[in-house]
Amino acid sequence: MSQAFSYTAEYVLDKSYFEECYQQSINPNTSPKRFIKTTIFALVGLAILMLDTVSPTSMSTKETYYLGYFFIGLAVVEFLSIRFNKTWWLWRQMMSKAAGEHVNLTIDDNGINSQSLHVNQQILWTDIYRITETDAGLLIKLQKTTTYLSKRCLDKSAIDFINQKQ
Structure with missing residues (x-):
């Protein structure tokens, strides 16, 4: 019987995190x-x-x-x-009430759970449509949205576990 996987980390929603999110997940429209x-x-x-x-x-x-x-x-x-566009997007994120908050990330056999003072997001593995690995993180595609998860708060075993769940 294999042991249940559980990974916990904490990160801060600061400007560098939001900038990384923008660079990795948003494709600027040039049309x-x-x-x-x-x-x-x-x-x-x-x-x-x-x-x-x-x-x-x-x-x-x-x-x-x-x-x-x-x-x-x-x-x-x-x-x-x-x-x-980038400056506008970053400004909106930095003005949000979630900016500067510490986020507790838990990855286990049920899914990915992000908790902070203002946000409680649970992503079940069954809800994930596609996982795309970028240079700095993971793009998690759900039915109607895409979530970004930075590799800076993940170790190799957590990244491998997430990719295996795809």
């Missing part, structure tokens, strides 16, 4: 399609401002004027989120 929403916001904003100035009716109010600039502002914010 021109990513600018569609930016273009639509800008065109709607410009259309509102143009219609406001050429309209013979008294439709021209402060609200429509501000609405046009609001859509142009949305276009600028959307453009910046595309242009500075």
Whole structure:
């Protein structure tokens, strides 16, 4: 009878961890399609401002004027989120309540369990669709999401055990 496997580790959700998550798990979209929403916001904003100035009716109010600039502002914010994608993503992660938290990781025969003050995630082995090993970690593909697990908190036996469960 084989002995049950159990591995426990602790890591911190700091900037270097989030940066590693981004680099290993996010494929930046380089297609021109990513600018569609930016273009639509800008065109709607410009259309509102143009219609406001050429309209013979008294439709021209402060609200429509501000609405046009609001859509142009949305276009600028959307453009910046595309242009500075990594910085934007890291900033959002660092502003989350989970940033800076210590996470207790447990890997056993049931699955992978991550516990912190704000997050309690249990991934059962039966829920895992695919495991992809990267240079710095493991991408764990579930039915609708992907989770990243860094190798910096895992030893060789834990990595081998996870890969065996695939």
